[in-house]
Amino acid sequence: MSVSRPAHNQKGEVVKDIVDRIKNCKGLAIAEYKNLSVTQMTELRDKAREQGIFIKVYKDSLVRRAVEELKIQGLDAYLTQQNVYIFSDEEALYPPKLVAEFAKANPDLKLKAGIYEGNVMDTAAINEIASLPSKDELYSMFASSLIYPLRQFMLTVKELAKTRSE
Numbered sequence: 001m002s003v004s005r006p007a008h009n010q011k012g013e014v015v016k017d018i019v020d021r022i023k024n025c026k027g028l029a030i031a032e033y034k035n036l037s038v039t040q041m042t043e044l045r046d047k048a049r050e051q052g053i054f055i056k057v058y059k060d061s062l063v064r065r066a067v068e069e070l071k072i073q074g075l076d077a078y079l080t081q082q083n084v085y086i087f088s089d090e091e092a093l094y095p096p097k098l099v100a101e102f103a104k105a106n107p108d109l110k111l112k113a114g115i116y117e118g119n120v121m122d123t124a125a126i127n128e129i130a131s132l133p134s135k136d137e138l139y140s141m142f143a144s145s146l147i148y149p150l151r152q153f154m155l156t157v158k159e160l161a162k163t164r165s166e
Helices: 006-024 038-050 060-070 094-105 123-130 135-165
Strands: 027-032 053-056 083-088 110-116 119-121
Touching (some): 038 094, 053 094, 094 110, 110 123, 119 123
Antiparallel strands (some): 053 083
8 A cells, every 4th residue: 555645746846946047047136024914025026027027935944855856056045034035037136136126125034045047145245236226227227427528529510610610
């Protein structure tokens, strides 16, 4: 007589899902959400969905198993308390930036750690990364730095033309 353990099988599937998510994501942020209301978590999920970010609350023990399977070192210390896991398949900066922006209005959400470009980042490092400008912001800054000298040149030419016509 064999005893089936459906809960054990479900946990194995969840661990496999976590492993796949970590393998395929460009950026991962781990944040503690203790004392956040359901409304606040829903708001966070809505903001994440708008940016193409996946958010999930997993049991830390299952994430720990996935991390061990992937042989990732340095995340165990952050897999405590009530954590929410934020994954981005598009841009590595999006998860920490989302948490940092949301935490300004909701200080109960605390960025703890993450994986950025395949490297495990501690709290200080992931907070530093969250303060960096995204690619879109960098492109905008670059474009404005190119346009400024042109604008100055055009104003100078306009003033010269104005003085010559007088």
